[in-house]
Amino acid sequence: MQPMAESVPILVSLVIPVFNEAEGLPANLPWLLEQAAVPGVEFEVLVVDDGSRDATAEALATLASADARIRPLFFTRNFGKEAAIAAGLDHARGEAAIVLDSDRQHPPQMIPTMIERWRQGFAVVEAFKRHRGEADLGGGLPARLFYRLFARASGIDLAGQTDFKLLDRSVIETLKAMPERRRFFRGLVAWAGYPSARLPFDVPPRVGGTSRWPLVRLVRYAVDGLMGFSDLPLQLIGGVGALVLAVAGFAGVVALYQKLAGTALDGFTTVIILLALASGALMLGLGIVGLYLARIHEQLQGRPPYLLRRPEDRQP
Numbered sequence: 001m002q003p004m005a006e007s008v009p010i011l012v013s014l015v016i017p018v019f020n021e022a023e024g025l026p027a028n029l030p031w032l033l034e035q036a037a038v039p040g041v042e043f044e045v046l047v048v049d050d051g052s053r054d055a056t057a058e059a060l061a062t063l064a065s066a067d068a069r070i071r072p073l074f075f076t077r078n079f080g081k082e083a084a085i086a087a088g089l090d091h092a093r094g095e096a097a098i099v100l101d102s103d104r105q106h107p108p109q110m111i112p113t114m115i116e117r118w119r120q121g122f123a124v125v126e127a128f129k130r131h132r133g134e135a136d137l138g139g140g141l142p143a144r145l146f147y148r149l150f151a152r153a154s155g156i157d158l159a160g161q162t163d164f165k166l167l168d169r170s171v172i173e174t175l176k177a178m179p180e181r182r183r184f185f186r187g188l189v190a191w192a193g194y195p196s197a198r199l200p201f202d203v204p205p206r207v208g209g210t211s212r213w214p215l216v217r218l219v220r221y222a223v224d225g226l227m228g229f230s231d232l233p234l235q236l237i238g239g240v241g242a243l244v245l246a247v248a249g250f251a252g253v254v255a256l257y258q259k260l261a262g263t264a265l266d267g268f269t270t271v272i273i274l275l276a277l278a279s280g281a282l283m284l285g286l287g288i289v290g291l292y293l294a295r296i297h298e299q300l301q302g303r304p305p306y307l308l309r310r311p312e313d314r315q316p
């Protein structure tokens with residue numbers, strides 16, 4: 001990771017996942033490379049086209065033919081940002097890699113400082129949100145709640161975290177050796193626990209195109225993230241079960257007393273409520289078990305987390 005003769009440039013990989021970025025990419029990518037320039041550092045740029053359905057692939061191919069530093073990778077379909085990051089890291093050849101978004105929300109002006117901190121001996125350098133911008137988990141209260149819950153459940157504090165990170169080669173190899181299919185990049189990096197330097201920044205607005213994180217996807221991302229790092233939800237099922245059992249027991253005693261005292265009349269409403277409560281809790285519990293089971297199932301199937309197509313293959 002460190003000091004070589006000044007004359008031999010160090011190779012650093014930039015990993016940039018892109019999905020439907022045809023609008024912004026042709027201007028953003030060259031701008032980004034211009035901003036990132038560091039003396040003594042050579043860049044290779046792994047731009048991963050995550051199965052874009054617009055003209056991103058063509059735009060990327062054009063950019064790559066104009067600049068030898070750009071190494072494009074093309075997915076066969078949309079596998080998601082996490083898979084795109086993994087693909088970039090898998091193919092990176094640099095002494096370090098920096099993961100960042102293509103839409104200018106991760107300011108490349110920070111890259112020289114990130115590299116400086118890395119050379120000072122930090123295996124991980126993380127760009128940290130000073131104030132919450134529009135990027136990441138929808139922003140606002142739901143995100144804060146999620147981070148609170150995540151920290152409680154997993155013991156890992158992700159508040160302010162982004163995917164904008166520099167990783168030393170050793171960390172890249174650690175991540176590559178992790179066999180899990182459903183990845184949660186920032187969680188994995190935090191979990192690995194390498195000493196990290198934090199650089200605060202303000203998230204600027206996106207340039208070109210629109211953010212593609214509809215609510216459903218965000219919720220899935222949050223649930224995935226949580227389940228990958230905690231089995232608290234499974235433990236909660238037991239707690240809820242105990243609670244329902246206590247309520248049901250109490251109701252049973254009351255019902256029995258009324259029966260014996262001859263005052264048992266018209267218990268219909270009570271029955272309905274208890275039945276609904278109990279079956280609701282049961283279903284919820286089953287659902288949570290099911291989600292964990294699905295993860296195990298997916299892991300056992302052992303399918304690759306992403307597939308690459310050759311640039312010359314026809315697009316889907």
Ligand code: UDP
Binds near residue numbers: 210
């Ligand atoms: N992205 C991706 N695959 C997806 C969705 C997004 O590779 O399925 C890329 C996108 O092109 C961008 C980065 O991930 O470079 C962040 O996405 P976006 O800006 O939409 O998210 P936000 O900034 O709102 O968190």
Ligand code: MG
Binds near residue numbers: 101105135
């Ligand atoms: Mg963005």
